[in-house]
Amino acid sequence: MDNYFEKLALFNKCVSEGSFKNFSDGNHTFEELYHHRAILSSVVFNMFKAVAWKSKRHHDEEKEPMYDDMFIVGIQTPKGQATYHYHLDCWDLFDVTELTNAPEWDGHTPDQTIERIASLNDIINGNQ
Numbered sequence: 001m002d003n004y005f006e007k008l009a010l011f012n013k014c015v016s017e018g019s020f021k022n023f024s025d026g027n028h029t030f031e032e033l034y035h036h037r038a039i040l041s042s043v044v045f046n047m048f049k050a051v052a053w054k055s056k057r058h059h060d061e062e063k064e065p066m067y068d069d070m071f072i073v074g075i076q077t078p079k080g081q082a083t084y085h086y087h088l089d090c091w092d093l094f095d096v097t098e099l100t101n102a103p104e105w106d107g108h109t110p111d112q113t114i115e116r117i118a119s120l121n122d123i124i125n126g127n128q
Helices: 002-017 030-047 088-093 110-118 120-124
Strands: 052-055 070-077 080-087 097-099
Touching (some): 030 070, 030 080, 030 088, 070 088, 070 110, 080 088, 080 110, 110 120
Parallel strands (some): 052 097
Antiparallel strands (some): 070 080
8 A cells, every 4th residue: 555655646746747757657657658659669660661751840830839849750551640749859760751841630549540550560461
């Protein structure tokens, strides 16, 4: 039970500081998991660099400016577009085409992003 209260105290501290990067599930911090996601997605996007891109600007920068110190990276999959935002310190992980502005967002959700990236397995397995 002590562990529960320690985690609750850390959660409350993260909320008050506005940062969850050091909050942990007991195995990994959010910051570690974010870094893992960046590395894993860079491997996938770099494997499919002919259909992947990165940009420091959204499609319509006036209506939707980019988040501070962030960029967007995307890939066109058999099921549609998939994108992630990352901090600029991850920029060089992605050896893909740099665009002045990102393609227009097609409205995909986080669940669709995972489904679309998973559809790349069909290409790898020769089912496409």
